[in-house]
Amino acid sequence: MPEKRLLRRLTIAFGLITTVISFLAIFTAHFGITLFSSVNQNYRTMAFSAALIWIFIGSMLAYQAAKPLLRISRLVVQAFLSLIAAIEAIEFVFSIHGSHSFIETLFVRAGTVVLGPTSSPISPVAAGLIVLAAIALVFVLRDKGLPAQSMRTADAISIAGLAISVISFTFVMSYFYGNPLLYGTQFIPIAFLSALASFFAGAALVAAAGPGAVPVRYIIGNSTSAGLLRVFVPLVAGIILIENIVFVGLSSWFDVRDAILLSTTLVIFILATAFVVARISGKMGGRLERAEQELVRKNEDLGAMNEELTAIEEELRQANDGLLANERQLLRKNEDLGAMNEELNAVNEELTAAQDELHQNIEELSLREEELIKSEADLRDALAEKEVLLSEIHHRVKNNLTAFISLLSLGGTYEESEAGRALKKDLQNRARSMALIHETLYQTGKFSNVDMEVYLNNLVSQIAGSYAERSRIRIVVDVHEVNLDIARATTAGLIINELLTNSFKYAFPPGFDCMAVRGKPCTIRVSLAHEDGTDVLTVADNGCGLPEGFDPLATKSLGLKLVTFLARHQLQAEIGIRAERGTEFSFHLKNTGDET
Structure with a gap:
């Protein structure tokens, strides 16, 4: 305002x-x-x-x-x-x-x-x-x-x-x-x-x-009384001040020295004059406002009456036009009644024929419904039989892989040397990663896709358990609501097995203090997530990193060759490697559209 x-x-x-x-x-x-x-x-x-x-x-x-x-x-x-x-x-x-x-x-x-x-x-x-x-x-x-x-x-x-x-x-x-x-x-x-x-x-x-x-509310606004006050009060105050100046001049000429009387009289006179002017202007303004409001009200009443008369006249005209139109419509309706009777007879004949055809269609639909119900029951029985068969197959595959792992565990199978024991452990871990696929399918009851959160948590725990001497290493698995088909899940498990094994073996050599070098505990991280329409698999550690000039993709190491082969030819994945503050392998899997 x-x-x-x-x-x-x-x-x-x-x-x-x-x-x-x-x-x-x-x-x-x-x-x-x-x-x-x-x-x-x-x-x-x-x-x-x-x-x-x-x-x-x-x-x-x-x-x-x-x-x-x-x-x-x-x-x-x-x-x-x-x-x-x-x-x-x-x-x-x-x-x-x-x-x-x-x-x-x-x-x-x-x-x-x-x-x-x-x-x-x-x-x-x-x-x-x-x-x-x-x-x-x-x-x-x-x-x-x-x-x-x-x-x-x-x-x-x-x-x-x-x-x-x-x-x-x-x-x-x-x-x-x-x-x-x-x-x-x-x-x-x-x-x-x-x-x-x-x-x-x-x-x-x-x-x-x-x-x-008060007193501001009486002198602002658009009301008549406020306008009068805005004019009269400053005017009266100015006149009084001018009179006072003259009065002071005269008193000094005639040697009047009662300053208290003069100042008090001036203030009282100003207040009294302002009060009287305010009361008079307020009453005048109130009367003028009431007169203006009365004129406005009467003008509004006349306008409303004029609008009502105009509306009534329009309604009468429309009613007259409506009566004429109704009369013309009645003449036309009498002429159309005969034609309508003939059309109704023809429609009745058509309805009878359509009713007969509808009964026939209903009978045919009933027969088809019975056939569909029987076919659905047959399909359900076949599906249940297939699920039982798939469950039995996965169970037997898991048992066969478990038996293979047990054979690897028997003494004397490999040369009792450090390299032989390491090879035996690697073969066991690879077999376990494949066996876990079927165990996960068997436990979850899903035979087309693998719940990767359940599978990778079990796989990482199993691999970490085979390296008990590395208990100081922290393992983080970050997988949420990702499902892969059996082929890609098996390949991903083998890749994770190789990279996780390499991290346990080489990332944290004796004497390497993660807190001193990295500022964080020794950690291996495995993650699988959806990013921009693709599945991204990451295996990373904050260990000592790769040697200078070392090319993981050109190495003669069997494990890394296996990782490169599986990623490129089985998953059709793009491989990314980062060797800053540790080692990180990332694989952008091609989305086949089969997982849910």
């Missing part, structure tokens, strides 16, 4: 003016500069504590209007404002009795250092105005922004700001009259710049209360 945006800008402007005036008071006092000497016949500097507090209040009003504080910052500022209000309330009581609190005494001493010998304590009037402004600002911050969310809160903030501005304005005018208000009393007159700063702080609070608070 434009009103809210205008009030935010006014709040920022008045808050910054308050801050600038307070900084100006400190600057002039420090350098001994006397401002407005013509209106400061009884000059006193702004108290150091008052200057700092008005700087804080003005800057907080401007910042809150520009960018509301966050929760923690808002709570801290509210607590600090409450502390300021409490301290100044105590100082108000002390100063009325002619003394000062120890906190104000400390500020006076600090002011002597910063401002010089002109440093003075805060007046009770300034302390009271600060208490009122600090409490009002606490409620402005509580509503997290401008304007205030509660109408009563907004009114209270605006009234407090208005009171601060009126009181401050009275003291400012008393300086212009050459006789500061309350001078020579225990209240101590408030400094001119302090009164000026508090005047703009009060104006900032009135703007911060928002467009819904």
